[in-house]
Amino acid sequence: MNIVVLCKQVPDTESRIKLKGDGSGFDMDGIKWILNPYDEYAVEEALKIKEAGKAEKVTVVGLGPDRIVESLRTALAMGADDAVHVKTGDDYGDNLAVAKALAAAVKDLNPGLILTGRQAIDTDMGAVQSMVAELLGCGQINVVSKLEVDGGKVKGWRDVEGGAKQVVESSTPAVVSANKGLNEPRYASLPGIMKAKRKPVAVKEPAAAVNKAKLTACSLPEERKAGKVFQGVESVPEVVKLLRTEAKVI
């Protein structure tokens, strides 16, 4: 069985987000780009499954402009065998367009398991994985913190409301999205990083995107202003009173 891991490049969590001067989009100048943290869990899980002798090969697939190859190399340095770069412009399309292009690339690789992150931490939709599952006609198990692979079946413990877990079993090929807690991603070793430089990255051109959800405005939230600060335990009754009379939340 081969495993495909979808890897998205996203801005570092500490990035300051700015708007373009004309408000038409986000200004990505000077952003530090990283591999989506949830995708790291997905890569780690794929490597563990391979190390357990249940998969032969791990291929990472990313869609985006040339800079994303750097994040694909991060996954290769962790131990993935090879990579596919679905090469697009900077703003290729909406999530369905992205999912269609990724599904086409994944299909060509004929994997038994497709691992993804629970969500991309920039656009936060958590959509692409379910869309890819639908487009490939696979079962989906989203937001898992435990996974078992056994022959033609996978079983995932999916985090749902109230700390409960739904245990979902799927025939393969299946799409599984990783939550925090699934594992501890390894650091790429120096030899790993050196080796990653020589690993193959295939390049694919996707079909032109049909965009149904169009970005028409961007804005920044109103900065929360610091409110009133009170000193000492003695102030607690006063604050509680204000929660009723001023904030009206109690």
Added chain:
Amino acid sequence: MANVLVVAEIKEGEPKKVTLELLTVGGRIASGLGGTLNAVAIGTGLGGIETKLGAHGAKTVYVADGVASYNSEGYTKILADVVAKDGSGLVFFAASSQGRDLAPRLAARLDAAFAADCVEIDVDGGKVKVKRPVFSGKAFATLTMDGTAVVSLRPNSYPVAEGAGPAAATVAAGGDFGAVKAQVVDVVAGQSGTVDLTEADRIVSGGRALKSADNFKLLWDMAKVINATVGASRAAVDSGFAPHAMQVGQTGKTVNPTLYVACGISGAIQHLAGMRTSKVIVAINKDPEAPIFQKADYGIVADLFEAVPVMQKEFEKLLAEA
């Protein structure tokens, strides 16, 4: 002319609060699209559900009764059939764990525009327009959707209008999944009796300063008084004081309560990512320089072990008065 179809979530025979929120704002969107507000309910024991959903504005309720457990492929099939019958221009989900799992799969099945976790929804020139947080709430994106739109809405984004409309007409929806590749084989129960963080209207959260899992009882006790749920920072979760299901933030849950009380939480950017849209933030921290005070509406510089019990007593007093 297109209808709005609210995908209802029913718990023990009652629509969830977020479903009523969807119906309230969905009515306005339906008028904007020149259609009607309808709903679909899938599950078991749904007798009389049309009365409850109708009271909040649904005109037709499609009911697939006798579906024992959730299944993404099965629900997608049922919903796709209903959408075809209904002529929906907007299929409207809660951004719950079920909605997040299901809505994008349905969007792909329908080849429709999709947006998750929206906080505002409108109609503009006959098209559905949504606003949603991006970059962990550090910015907002407005998306305008062509054709049929599938949208999930974050709980607590809109108020619930008190409805007393007539019962809706019911239409039986086919509950047959056909063949599916994945199914739920077991459910491991979580903490019962509390509202999930993502839906909670009030949250009391604790950070590393709590020092132990036992000390979280302090927060649970206060939470009980004001009918709140308890959350935690990542530092508290990583230290083993609380389970990951309680984590608020970038790699935890995104919450949207009316009141958020942060106890012994410094206010790191990744924590703020999960709770910055809270309507009112109260912070208790003994360090007057803690960054959380920059974001809190009410800051209290004090030791939480002293302040929380006092706050609990004050809440008790206040609620006894009312």
